[in-house]
Amino acid sequence: MFFTRNSGEGTDYSFNFLTKKYSISSTNELDENVKPKTEWKAIKLDKLVTFKTFTKPYTLKINDITL
Numbered sequence: 107m108f109f110t111r112n113s114g115e116g117t118d119y120s121f122n123f124l125t126k127k128y129s130i131s132s133t134n135e136l137d138e139n140v141k142p143k144t145e146w147k148a149i150k151l152d153k154l155v156t157f158k159t160f161t162k163p164y165t166l167k168i169n170d171i172t173l
Contacts, residue, residue: 109135119171123155128168 109116114136121128126149134140149168153159160166166173 121149121168121173123149123151126151128171 108118114134116133116135118131118133119128120131127146128149129144129146131142131144133142147169151168155166160173164172
C-alpha cells in the first residue's frame with residue numbers, strides 16, 4: 107500500500123498469479139466523499155513467478171510496477 111499523509115490518497119496493489127490478473131485500488135482516507143475505486147488489469151509474464159525465481163526484493167517488474 108502506498109499512502110500520502112498530506113492528501114490522504116492511497117493506492118493498493120493485489121496480484122493473483124494463478125488468474126494472471128492484478129487489481130489497483132485507490133482511496134482517500136481523509137475525504138469521506140471519495141469512493142474507493144478498483145481497476146483490474148492483466149499480468150503480462152513470460153514465465154510463472156515462483157519463490158525460487160523471485161529471489162531479491164525490488165527485482166521483479168510487472169507492467170511498470172516493481173516488486
